[in-house]
Amino acid sequence: MAKNKVAVVTSLMIFSLSSSLYLAIAARVVPLLENRQISTSESTGLFDTSNYGKFQLNNGLARTPQMGWNSWNFFACNIKETLIKETADALVSTGLAALGYKYVNIDDCWSAPLRNLQGRLVPDPKTFPSGIKALADYVHGKGLKLGIYSDAGTFTCQVRPGSLFHENDDANLFASWGVDYLKYDNCFNLGIKPEKRYPPMRDALNLTGRTIFYSLCEWGVDDPALWAGTVGNSWRTTEDIKDTWASMTTIADINDKWASYAGPGGWNDPDMLEVGNGGMTYHEYRSHFSIWALMKAPLLVGCDVRNMTAETKEILTNGEVIAVNQDPLGVQGRKVHVDGCREVWAGPLTGKRVVVALWNRCPEAVNITANWEFLELTPATTVSIRDLWKHENVSGNAATSFSAEVHSHDCKMYIFTPVASAHSSSQ
Ligand SMILES: *[C@@H]1O[C@H](CO)[C@@H](O)[C@H](O)[C@H]1NC(C)=O
Ligand SMILES: *[C@@H]1O[C@H](CO)[C@@H](O)[C@H](O)[C@H]1NC(C)=O
Ligand SMILES: *[C@@H]1O[C@H](CO)[C@@H](O)[C@H](O)[C@H]1NC(C)=O
Numbered sequence: 001m002a003k004n005k006v007a008v009v010t011s012l013m014i015f016s017l018s019s020s021l022y023l024a025i026a027a028r029v030v031p032l033l034e035n036r037q038i039s040t041s042e043s044t045g046l047f048d049t050s051n052y053g054k055f056q057l058n059n060g061l062a063r064t065p066q067m068g069w070n071s072w073n074f075f076a077c078n079i080k081e082t083l084i085k086e087t088a089d090a091l092v093s094t095g096l097a098a099l100g101y102k103y104v105n106i107d108d109c110w111s112a113p114l115r116n117l118q119g120r121l122v123p124d125p126k127t128f129p130s131g132i133k134a135l136a137d138y139v140h141g142k143g144l145k146l147g148i149y150s151d152a153g154t155f156t157c158q159v160r161p162g163s164l165f166h167e168n169d170d171a172n173l174f175a176s177w178g179v180d181y182l183k184y185d186n187c188f189n190l191g192i193k194p195e196k197r198y199p200p201m202r203d204a205l206n207l208t209g210r211t212i213f214y215s216l217c218e219w220g221v222d223d224p225a226l227w228a229g230t231v232g233n234s235w236r237t238t239e240d241i242k243d244t245w246a247s248m249t250t251i252a253d254i255n256d257k258w259a260s261y262a263g264p265g266g267w268n269d270p271d272m273l274e275v276g277n278g279g280m281t282y283h284e285y286r287s288h289f290s291i292w293a294l295m296k297a298p299l300l301v302g303c304d305v306r307n308m309t310a311e312t313k314e315i316l317t318n319g320e321v322i323a324v325n326q327d328p329l330g331v332q333g334r335k336v337h338v339d340g341c342r343e344v345w346a347g348p349l350t351g352k353r354v355v356v357a358l359w360n361r362c363p364e365a366v367n368i369t370a371n372w373e374f375l376e377l378t379p380a381t382t383v384s385i386r387d388l389w390k391h392e393n394v395s396g397n398a399a400t401s402f403s404a405e406v407h408s409h410d411c412k413m414y415i416f417t418p419v420a421s422a423h424s425s426s427q
């Protein structure tokens, strides 16, 4: 029965698709499906979307990865309402908002250390004297959305009241303030499994009737890609990012393992951006941003957007790289080839295009080659190539392979568009 179904799918694909790229995909799909008859073990194929959209939290959000800003990476606990307002202003004045960075997310430390006598969370009266509702109104007035933070435990990581066993009260309060996004952390969790602690807040948010983005932050401890798709709009796959090359590369590799589980409605979250915080070089930050975009990671800026250098702004405002992240096909790109410290990452985009990143993790400049085999393209496929960092087309089309010299710790990023050939269109 299952075998017949595979044969039908395969022949439909071969007869209905004419470009050489799609023939190549169809040809590769056969072994992937056949393997699955024998074993349910995971495939790492570039076009493997076997778990894509399998789980869905149907709140209508996250059709593409969320974009915005979060206070933690740069400010940690040093936050106050004027900072949040100035950040909203800066998102607009720098052009970041127009590029899609619309969530203004307050992380830990917005709340007073204790609930009030009615058991409600209270904004810290010293740092948020006007309250969160007023802040939400301000942010909405700029055409942006406001995010807040709580914890699926008895306390937040900075020991403010947590929402465990207060899910309905807190969700109602957030909704009454006009909050649009909740990041939900994992500290002081009483040893209860995340699979038990995260769904009650999903249900509480849903019951408020307000559409609120639900961002799970259980640090990847219980492999959330396997269960969180029906619970949240994104789920952290790793521990917190640090502003270092070692942390960023480690996190990218962990997040990569879960690629086939991402899709519109729910995304793997390798944590927020460190671009602009000073711990990495320009080239390292360019790699960080390129790979996060290709992996369909949330693009949540983590620097002080009121005071960005020209280089930071250049990276964060690269509209061509952002368009890869926001491509409506919504398939997470992945690491497709490793040769020592030379890496090729790639993923499919709409319009039969392929995004390709040549990532140099070596301590010196090297040439990196993307063979069509890594990209699951037939050798006959000819592509035109767009360089997303130079913002220009690479002269001459390529066939069989493409190479470029890449600076140490830098990443070159391209879109390959198959060129229709007389050969393939005559079939
Ligand atoms: C609540 O959940 C239902 C069922 O998934 C969904 O159709 C609805 O849009 C959700 N409402 C909100 C406000 O998220
Ligand atoms: C702006 O950033 C620079 C470093 O890029 C720093 O030296 C300076 O103190 C910052 N200014 C403010 C007002 O934060
Ligand atoms: C990369 O390849 C080009 C062309 O073969 C060559 O000129 C260049 O020296 C190579 N760069 C490195 C770092 O090996």
Ligand SMILES: *[C@@H]1O[C@H](CO)[C@@H](O)[C@H](O)[C@H]1NC(C)=O
Binding pocket: 384, 385, 386, 393, 417
């Ligand atoms: C560059 O390539 C893109 C797609 O590969 C194409 O749409 C565009 O017309 C090209 N631009 C120029 C100036 O050739």
